[in-house]
Amino acid sequence: MIDLSRRSALYAAAAMIGHAGTGRALPAHAAALAPNDESGWARVAAQYPVTREIVQLENAYWGSMAEPVAAAHREQVARLNRDNSWYARHAMVADQARAKARAAEAMGVLPEEVGWCRNAAEGLTALIMQYRDVGAGDQILFADTDYETTQGAMRSLAAARGAQAINISLPAHMTRENLVETYREAIARAPRLKLVLLTHMSHRNGLVLPVGEIVPLIKARGAQVIVDCAQSFYQIPFNVPDFGADFVGLNFHKWVGAPLGVAAIWIRKGLAAAIAPAPELPDAAQDDVQSKVHQGTVDFAPQLTVPAALDFQTTIDRQAKIARLRYLRDRWVSQVNGLPGVEVLLPDDPALHGATTSFRLHGQTTPAANIAISVVLLKRFGIMTVHRVGLAGGTCIRVTPSLFTDASEVDRLAQALGILAAEGPPPVS
Numbered sequence: 195m196i197d198l199s200r201r202s203a204l205y206a207a208a209a210m211i212g213h214a215g216t217g218r219a220l221p222a223h224a225a226a227l228a229p230n231d232e233s234g235w236a237r238v239a240a241q242y243p244v245t246r247e248i249v250q251l252e253n254a255y256w257g258s259m260a261e262p263v264a265a266a267h268r269e270q271v272a273r274l275n276r277d278n279s280w281y282a283r284h285a286m287v288a289d290q291a292r293a294k295a296r297a298a299e300a301m302g303v304l305p306e307e308v309g310w311c312r313n314a315a316e317g318l319t320a321l322i323m324q325y326r327d328v329g330a331g332d333q334i335l336f337a338d339t340d341y342e343t344t345q346g347a348m349r350s351l352a353a354a355r356g357a358q359a360i361n362i363s364l365p366a367h368m369t370r371e372n373l374v375e376t377y378r379e380a381i382a383r384a385p386r387l388k389l390v391l392l393t394h395m396s397h398r399n400g401l402v403l404p405v406g407e408i409v410p411l412i413k414a415r416g417a418q419v420i421v422d423c424a425q426s427f428y429q430i431p432f433n434v435p436d437f438g439a440d441f442v443g444l445n446f447h448k449w450v451g452a453p454l455g456v457a458a459i460w461i462r463k464g465l466a467a468a469i470a471p472a473p474e475l476p477d478a479a480q481d482d483v484q485s486k487v488h489q490g491t492v493d494f495a496p497q498l499t500v501p502a503a504l505d506f507q508t509t510i511d512r513q514a515k516i517a518r519l520r521y522l523r524d525r526w527v528s529q530v531n532g533l534p535g536v537e538v539l540l541p542d543d544p545a546l547h548g549a550t551t552s553f554r555l556h557g558q559t560t561p562a563a564n565i566a567i568s569v570v571l572l573k574r575f576g577i578m579t580v581h582r583v584g585l586a587g588g589t590c591i592r593v594t595p596s597l598f599t600d601a602s603e604v605d606r607l608a609q610a611l612g613i614l615a616a617e618g619p620p621p622v623s
Contacts, residue, residue: 227514229521232601238510239598249577249603253596254397254425254550257451259503266502267453270495282494289498296501297446297458302433309459309484310497311443314424315343317459318391318443320487321420322347323354324470325389330356333384335417338363338586339396339403344422348391360384363586368541370404377408387417392439395426398582399539399590400550402430409438418468424448424457428507430548431516434460441469447496452503456496459487515597519549522595522604527551529608535615539590552582552590553611555619559588562622567591570620575610577603 227234241260244250259267273281291305298305311317322344328334334357336348345361352359362380365372381387390412395402405421412419419439426432428449434442442460446452461469461483471478471485478485507515530536530553537554540547555567564581568591571577583589595604614620 227511227518229514229517230601235518235597236600239600241506242596242598244598247576248572249575249599249606251593251595251599251603251607252578252580253599254448254592254594255580256445256454257448258596258598259451259453260506263451263453263499263503263506267495267499270498274495286494286498290494293497293500296504300428300450300504301444301458301460302435303460304463307460307463307483309461309487310489311457311459311487312455312492313447314422314443314445314457315341317457317487318344318420318422318424319347320472321441321443321459321461321469322351322389322391324472324486325351325418325420326468326470327418328352328355328357328388331386332357332388333360333386334358334389334391335360335362335380335384335387336391337361337393338584339398339401340391340393341397341422341424342584344391344393348389351389357388358386364401366587368401368546370407370543370545373546374404374407374411378411381411381415381417384415387412387415389418389420391420391422393422393425394432394437395423395429395548395550397425398585398592399552400425400547400592400594401540402426402546402548404545405437405439413438418465425550426548428512429516429519429550431512435462440465446500446503450500450503450507452500453496455493456500459483461486510597516548518597519595520544520547522599522601523547523549523551523593525601526593526604526608529605530611530615533612533615535618536611539585539587549596550592550594552592554588554590555611555614558619560622561589563619564589564591566620566622567614570614571607571610575606577607577610579607 242258243261244258294308295305298308334348334352336345349359392405394405409419420441421437421439423442423444427444440462445457447454447456466483467480469486472488474488475485527538531538535556539552561583568579568581571579579591579593581589582592
């Protein structure tokens, strides 16, 4: 069992240490919020106009906007509708540039290294399918924890180029050491390795991969690396260049809390020519990162609202936010860990998880069984979760709290799992 009171103190201390020496004064309420300060976090939650008809523990799909962000988004939509092309062909270009500069600052990169897209899957697919340096007989590598779309793009790239797609399965019982060793062994068995896809945080089980330790192994082989940060960006702390990767895709509409439909790709400076322009833009400049994803006419309001979303995030200390999300995760996990009939799929090592963690009821590995469990959680207990397929060990159920989640709500999940474990799995329809 996890000592949650001790973890609360540690997380609060980490939040303060994380800002030592920055010279930036934190908002008083943010700096004071310990992970278990329920009244303080209730004030934050009050800024999210979310339904309370159910307990929403499926927050990894997309993030809810806080009311100040939603208001800014409504204003952008109204302006686009009111001023139309007059705005779009004049002032909007400068506003987009400012939004991209703000996004790049949050990522820790240069604006010219960033390209907009609608979601990370779209951007990562472009990075993979338009990657130039893969030919017949070459090898590309990905894992069972990677997103379905990116796995499909890797297979399609291999098929189109006559290359070999290597799909590895990560250990069921994970440690930092065995995860790194799994990649080390796979890389050693691939003498013609050209490209590796790494997912920083898996959308299936919530695993946070030790990307910073794996990338040097790939680089030593002379291959390049794409990192999928769709789930991790602003849920756990990092700057995009930290990994030493070549290409990254991420979302702004998950943990940044921007409107649905805005994401970005990053290409390390000097490497843009490694990715071909979008097929619709054959004459684009090779160093133009935006040309890798052809936007066309899209809903521009989400991009233009990114600065407002980042402004709101600055009102909540980033380390305090991370500590709160981890606290909520640890709170339900600590109550079911070791419970007969419940299998938590991630270890307690805080380096390997953030807010998201998946579970199974013992022996329930099929999609149908996990759909049945998620339906019972919703209809009987009023708790929203989601089943996830694709892991080598079978299907699971993903749980992700958010900043508007109350501690009593994760307690409710733990109690429900205790009841289901005692009763046995529900029948599959």
